[in-house]
Amino acid sequence: MDLYSDKDKFYVAVDCIIFGFDNEKLKLLVFNRKIDPFRGSLSLIGSFVKIGESVSDASIRVLKEFTGLENVYTKELRTYSSVDRDPGYRCISVAHYALIRVNETIKKLVEEKGAKWYDIDNVPELILDHNEMTNAALKRIEQIARYKPIGFELLPKKFTIPKLQTLYEAIYRRKLDPRNFRKKILSFNIIIKLEEKDRTSSKKGAFLYKFDNTKYKKLQESGYDFEI
Amino acid sequence: MDLYSDKDKFYVAVDCIIFGFDNEKLKLLVFNRKIDPFRGSLSLIGSFVKIGESVSDASIRVLKEFTGLENVYTKELRTYSSVDRDPGYRCISVAHYALIRVNETIKKLVEEKGAKWYDIDNVPELILDHNEMTNAALKRIEQIARYKPIGFELLPKKFTIPKLQTLYEAIYRRKLDPRNFRKKILSFNIIIKLEEKDRTSSKKGAFLYKFDNTKYKKLQESGYDFEI
DNA sequence: ATAATAAATGTAAAAAATACATTTATTATA
DNA sequence: TATAATAAATGTATTTTTTACATTTATTAT
Numbered sequence: 123m124d125l126y127s128d129k130d131k132f133y134v135a136v137d138c139i140i141f142g143f144d145n146e147k148l149k150l151l152v153f154n155r156k157i158d159p160f161r162g163s164l165s166l167i168g169s170f171v172k173i174g175e176s177v178s179d180a181s182i183r184v185l186k187e188f189t190g191l192e193n194v195y196t197k198e199l200r201t202y203s204s205v206d207r208d209p210g211y212r213c214i215s216v217a218h219y220a221l222i223r224v225n226e227t228i229k230k231l232v233e234e235k236g237a238k239w240y241d242i243d244n245v246p247e248l249i250l251d252h253n254e255m256t257n258a259a260l261k262r263i264e265q266i267a268r269y270k271p272i273g274f275e276l277l278p279k280k281f282t283i284p285k286l287q288t289l290y291e292a293i294y295r296r297k298l299d300p301r302n303f304r305k306k307i308l309s310f311n312i313i314i315k316l317e318e319k320d321r322t323s324s325k326k327g328a329f330l331y332k333f334d335n336t337k338y339k340k341l342q343e344s345g346y347d348f349e350i
Numbered sequence: 351m352d353l354y355s356d357k358d359k360f361y362v363a364v365d366c367i368i369f370g371f372d373n374e375k376l377k378l379l380v381f382n383r384k385i386d387p388f389r390g391s392l393s394l395i396g397s398f399v400k401i402g403e404s405v406s407d408a409s410i411r412v413l414k415e416f417t418g419l420e421n422v423y424t425k426e427l428r429t430y431s432s433v434d435r436d437p438g439y440r441c442i443s444v445a446h447y448a449l450i451r452v453n454e455t456i457k458k459l460v461e462e463k464g465a466k467w468y469d470i471d472n473v474p475e476l477i478l479d480h481n482e483m484t485n486a487a488l489k490r491i492e493q494i495a496r497y498k499p500i501g502f503e504l505l506p507k508k509f510t511i512p513k514l515q516t517l518y519e520a521i522y523r524r525k526l527d528p529r530n531f532r533k534k535i536l537s538f539n540i541i542i543k544l545e546e547k548d549r550t551s552s553k554k555g556a557f558l559y560k561f562d563n564t565k566y567k568k569l570q571e572s573g574y575d576f577e578i
Numbered sequence: 579a580t581a582a583t584a585a586a587t588g589t590a591a592a593a594a595a596t597a598c599a600t601t602t603a604t605t606a607t608a
Numbered sequence: 609t610a611t612a613a614t615a616a617a618t619g620t621a622t623t624t625t626t627t628a629c630a631t632t633t634a635t636t637a638t
Contacts, residue, residue, distance in 0.1 A: 130401065132360045134431075134442060173358065173440055177431040200426050201444050203362075203405040212401055214362060216429050284616070301618070302596065324615035325604040512585070529587070530627070552584035553635040 133213035136181045137168035137252065139199065139259035140189070142224040142239060143276040145285055145323075148292040149224070149239040150256060152246065153188070156236055159210055165249040166256070167237075168215065181218040189222060190231050195275040196220045197266075199259050202251050215251075219259040221275035242292075267293050269347045271312065274333040282320050282328035283307060310348060312338045361441035364409045365396035365480065367427065367487035368417070370452040370467060371504040373513055373551075376520040377452070377467040378484060380474065381416070384464055387438055393477040394484070395465075396443065409446040417450060418459050423503040424448045425494075427487050430479050443479075447487040449503035470520075495521050497576050499540060502561040510548050510556035511535060538576060540566045 140151035152164050167188045171180040178198070185194050196218050203214035222228065224239070232239075240246060245256055266272055273289050274281075287303045307313065312334050319327035368379035380392050395416045399408040406426070413422050424446050431442035450456065452467075460467075468474060473484055494500055501517050502509075515531045535541065540562050547555035 132362050132399075132401065134360050134362065171360075171431070171442075173360065174433055176433060177429050177442060198428050201405050201429060203399070203444075205402055205404060214399075214405060216431075282616090299597075300616080301598085304617080305619095306595090319603095319616095321604080325606080326602070326614070326616050327604070328616055510585090527628075528585080529629085532586080533588095534626090547585095547634095549635080553637080554583070554585050554633070555635070556585055 127210050129212045131212065133211045134171040134177065135168050135213050135215040136171060136177060136184060137166045137202075137215050137217050137255060138181055138184055138188075138196070139166055139217060139219040139256055140185070141219065141221050141242075141259070141263065141276065142228075143289050143292065144224055144239070146288065146292075148242045148276075148289070150242055150245055151189075151232065151237055152240050152248065154236040154238070155249070160249045163249045164246050166217075166252045170213075171216075177216045178218075181216075181220075185220055188232070188235055188237070189228060191222060191228070194220050194222055195272065199255065199262055202255065204251070207251050215255075217255045217259065219262060221263070221272060223276065223278055225278070264293055264295075268349055271310075271333070271338065271348055280316060280318070280320075280330040280332055282330055284323075284328050285320075286331075310341070312341065355438050357440045359440065361439045362399040362405065363396050363441050363443040364399060364405060364412060365394045365430075365443050365445050365483060366409055366412055366416075366424070367394055367445060367447040367484055368413070369447065369449050369470075369487075369491065369504065370456075371517050371520065372452055372467070374516065374520075376470045376504075376517070378470055378473055379417075379460065379465050380468050380476065382464040382466070383477070388477045391477045392474050394445075394480045398441075399444075405444045406446075409444075409448075413448055416460070416463055416465070417456060419450060419456070422448050422450055423500065427483065427490055430483065432479070435479050443483075445483045445487065447490060449491070449500060451504065451506055453506070492521055492523075499538075499561070499566065499576055508544060508546070508548075508558040508560055510558055512551070512556050513548075514559075538569070540569065 142149045142151060151167070153167050155161055155163050155165055167184055169180060169184045171177055175183070178196070181196055182192075185196060186192055199217040199219050201214055201216050205212070207213070207215070242260060245253065247253065248256070263272065267290065273286055273293070276289060277285060283304050284300070286307065287298055287300060290303070291298055313331040314334050316330045316332060318330045320330050321327035370377045370379060379395070381395050383389055383391050383393055395412055397408060397412045399405055403411070406424070409424055410420075413424060414420055427445040427447050429442055429444050433440070435441070435443070470488060473481065475481065476484070491500065495518065501514055501521070504517060505513060511532050512528070514535065515526055515528060518531070519526055541559040542562050544558045544560060546558045548558050549555035
């Protein structure tokens with residue numbers, strides 16, 4: 123185990139807690155490690171930070187590497203730095219959470235990398251402190267969702283109000299009233315109704331909407347707080 | 351300048367954004383550096399993290415060293431890791447903000463260390479990215495203050511409602527209505543009225559209160575959110 | 579006795595949150 | 609082509625919370 127060790131200097135790593143939404147449940151992306159250390163174990167994705175890049179650049183790089191995606195919504199969660207958190211290196215890890223739009227392309231790409239989506243209430247045992255990171259990230263997005271419209275990061279560009287509601291129900295882990303939810307969301311004036319309907323989940327079909335980023339930015343600048 | 355440089359390995363540091371409250375204004379503790387690099391410049395307090403300690407242990411150590419205080423309310427803010435943020439080292443800094451109760455002892459101790467309190471809307475130029483850290487910390491406590499009763503960390507154990515209000519006015523940077531503020535605070539049932547009065551700021555005197563940590567913990571567990 | 583000072587208090591109006599049930603558009607199938 | 613089935617869309621009354629606002633009170637100094 124000490125083969126790869128260097129305990130006299132700091133290593134800096136990033137780990138990414140990647141959340142997705144499959145129109146039903148909130149999911150976590152988990153990787154099956156194909157390399158040592160911890161070959162065969164489950165983990166978040168991560169990487170050492172290179173000497174010539176910033177921590178956030180490292181997380182962007184890692185996300186691109188593993189999902190093919192750029193411009194992913196990514197935020198720093200916190201650092202994990204217990205002296206004995208990694209038996210190999212003296213390594214501090216800066217955990218980041220990311221919200222991504224899951225589609226067929228991503229699904230395939232991610233499978234090729236040996237990754238799998240797990241329901242957030244059914245996350246398997248992960249290496250090191252990765253379960254702790256995951257739990258903290260879940261708490262954080264539940265908190266953040268209260269005043270930032272992060273839900274839109276997880277949905278396709280076009281989405282229906284019922285799907286948005288299902289997502290918030292997944293984040294908050296409780297049922298919401300459809301009338302009140304719709305009223306609230308529409309009151310923010312940050313989604314635009316489209317002509318099209320999505321008929322995949324009902325015969326009547328539900329109107330599609332898109333997020334109005336311009337209006338959101340303006341509201342945000344004026345100090346507005348969303349409380350969904 | 352490159353005398354102290356080692357750019358091939360990561361250094362990990364902590365910097366602490368220390369806030370205090372003098373019954374009037376919210377203050378930031380700023381140090382006049384007595385050692386190189388940046389001798390004579392103003393900065394936050396900080397230190398390299400030792401190989402044998404965690405990041406949060408380092409911040410606790412630093413706070414003890416510079417203020418003599420233990421059990422200070424301290425939270426991680428975020429990491430600062432631009433490749434060129436420090437011209438000497440390749441150093442990432444994990445910024446922490448701390449809230450402390452200012453009293454005469456602290457005042458003296460801190461002066462001996464060459465530190466000074468600055469109004470938060472009059473912070474001088476600091477070294478490196480320390481002004482950026484300070485601004486981010488201010489934003490953060492404004493945010494956190496909405497749902498955690500952090501105000502009590504900055505006040506003496508015994509405090510009056512008008513002082514608590516002044517503090518919240520300093521954090522939010524706006525005036526609050528004294529009747530509504532009192533009503534709101536009391537509705538949480540997390541402060542206990544004492545028999546004593548504080549007469550330092552009025553002839554009538556204002557009743558002293560103390561924070562009820564037990565009740566707060568219970569409320570918190572039940573998922574309650576403060577919105578002061 | 580009076581003036582001065584900040585503390586303490588109550589209420590009405592407006593806004594926001596909640597609880598709750600029916601109708602509508604559409605497709606599949608009888 | 610009528611009917612059943614499905615989820616989407618909608619409105620209102622009630623409760624709770626927030627806001628706006630002015631006077632009285634306790635005390636000390638003069």
